[in-house]
Each structure stands twice: as C-alpha cells, then as structure tokens.
Amino acid sequence: METIISVKDLVKNYGKFEAVKGISFDVFKGEIFGLLGPNGAGKSTTLEIIETLRNKTSGKIMVDGLDLDTQVNKIKQIIGVQLQTSGFYPGLNLLELIQLFSGLYNTKVDALELLDTVNLREKAKNKYKEMSGGQKQRFSIATTLINQPKIIFLDEPTTGLDPQARRSLWELIRNIRQKGTTVIITTHYMDEAEYLCDRVAIMDEGKILALQTPDVLIDELVATGFERPKHTKAANLEDVFINLTGKEFRED
Ligand code: ADP
Ligand code: MG
Numbered sequence: 001m002e003t004i005i006s007v008k009d010l011v012k013n014y015g016k017f018e019a020v021k022g023i024s025f026d027v028f029k030g031e032i033f034g035l036l037g038p039n040g041a042g043k044s045t046t047l048e049i050i051e052t053l054r055n056k057t058s059g060k061i062m063v064d065g066l067d068l069d070t071q072v073n074k075i076k077q078i079i080g081v082q083l084q085t086s087g088f089y090p091g092l093n094l095l096e097l098i099q100l101f102s103g104l105y106n107t108k109v110d111a112l113e114l115l116d117t118v119n120l121r122e123k124a125k126n127k128y129k130e131m132s133g134g135q136k137q138r139f140s141i142a143t144t145l146i147n148q149p150k151i152i153f154l155d156e157p158t159t160g161l162d163p164q165a166r167r168s169l170w171e172l173i174r175n176i177r178q179k180g181t182t183v184i185i186t187t188h189y190m191d192e193a194e195y196l197c198d199r200v201a202i203m204d205e206g207k208i209l210a211l212q213t214p215d216v217l218i219d220e221l222v223a224t225g226f227e228r229p230k231h232t233k234a235a236n237l238e239d240v241f242i243n244l245t246g247k248e249f250r251e252d
Helices: 043-050 071-076 094-104 111-117 133-144 163-177 190-197 212-222 238-244
Strands: 003-014 017-028 032-036 058-063 078-079 153-155 183-187 198-203 209-210
Touching: 003 183, 017 043, 017 183, 017 209, 032 043, 032 163, 032 190, 043 153, 043 183, 058 163, 071 078, 071 212, 078 133, 078 209, 094 111, 094 133, 111 163, 111 212, 133 163, 163 183, 163 190, 163 238, 190 212, 198 212, 209 212
Parallel strands: 032 183, 032 198, 078 153, 153 183
Antiparallel strands: 003 017, 003 058, 198 209
C-alpha cells in the first residue's frame, strides 16, 4: 500500500479547547477512507487542516510527498475540496458555475463532460437553486473534480438525502475512486461507511479510537462475545422502503 496522506501527532486547539488531541494516521493511495465519529469528534477540523483551510496547532502532515508546512500551494493543486454550497451563486446555471470555478482554479475543464460524470448533463442550463438536494450534492462533488485532483475530501456528502439519492451518490463516489482518485469521506451513516470505505478511523473527543477495515472491526467486536440483542431479519426497513418506492433515483 502506498501512502498518499500521512498525519503525525496532529493537534488542534481552539483557544484552551483541544479539538484534536495528537492523532496519527495514513491514507493509502486509491482507497476510500472514512472518518467516523459523533458530532464534535474533530472530523471536520482534521479534514479542513489537511485541505489547507485551517491552521494546525502542531503535528506533521504530508500530502503526496508535499509538506503542508511549506508546500501549501502545491497541495492545493492536487486536492479537490467541496465548496460550501452557500457560496454557489443561486441564479447561475451549472455550466456558468463550472466556468466560474475553473477560472478560480486557473484550469480548463470540459463542463459537459464533468456534468456527465455526476449525471447532470441534462441540467446544464438549470439554475443551481432549481435543483433537488441530491442534485446539489452531486454538483458539489463535481466541483471537487474540476482540477482533476488526486485526492478529494467529502464532509458528510449524503446527510439529509433520501435513500435513493444516497445510493446514487455511493455509486458516484465508487466511480470516482475507480478512476484512481483517493477519497476521504465523513459520514454518520454506518451502512454507508460499511459499503463504501476500505478503511475507517473512528474518532471521539479528538482521538482516534480504532482504525481498520470495517470487516476487521466487526470481526473483532464479535470475537469479544458481542452479540446483537435481537436476531436480525433478512431485510430491514430501508429494504422495504426501497422495494416499495423503487431503486430508481428520482430527481425530486
Ligand atoms: P466534527 O466534524 O467531528 O463534528 P468539528 O471538527 O467540527 O467536529 O469540531 C470539533 C470540536 O471543535 C467541537 O467541539 C467544535 O465545537 C469545536 N470547534 C470547531 N470549530 C471551532 C472554531 N472555529 N472555534 C472554536 N471551536 C471550534
Ligand atoms: Mg463535521
């Protein structure tokens, strides 16, 4: 496994409050790496520091061989960051927004081809504000790809989406990884983490409690004698929901 991101003893204090308490982890090239943990665990802080959007208090971070302390601009060129959706001009259409962002990145991009990868080509002339929640999320993921990055960061990309939109995003994220891009994602949905992530780090109160493949983590828990209180059925309520309303992703 080739390491693409290495984080060593990362500390982030907000005033006297220690949000991240000396965590270390590596992300491998080409994997989907999940950062999991309850609200306030320090996930977004950690991501934003690696994304060069926040300053760290201490620690060492290398991104694709580049040192965060001295090579911020080079790092920016090889990473894709989800822009805050509130920053999108609601009255511009998707093509115009992509042109705008590619200008910011100082790069040229085939906007229609990019919209194709997130299944929004037909919406090219639609205004941002006219899109559904799932479409907005897909578009926001498209914006991470504008500079053809080696690594993209997705902070809770599926929060608030319906089950169909969530699944459609899973396939999109898998496709992005399929093309060789490393993905770092946070989520509160454990089924999503299990489906998508090659490895997950489980954080709480600024520390990493476990870092492994979902499979190994589950096996380790089972090996301690843990058993689910109820026998699980062959299907769950989400299966019922999908079965009744169809697997097909709906735009609205
Ligand atoms: P997560 O993404 O896991 O929910 P965050 O990284 O957003 O966690 O936050 C970690 C902790 O740091 C929380 O207790 C949060 O309130 C605090 N925090 C985050 N950003 C700031 C900030 N700019 N100033 C002060 N405290 C912050
Ligand atoms: Mg967060």
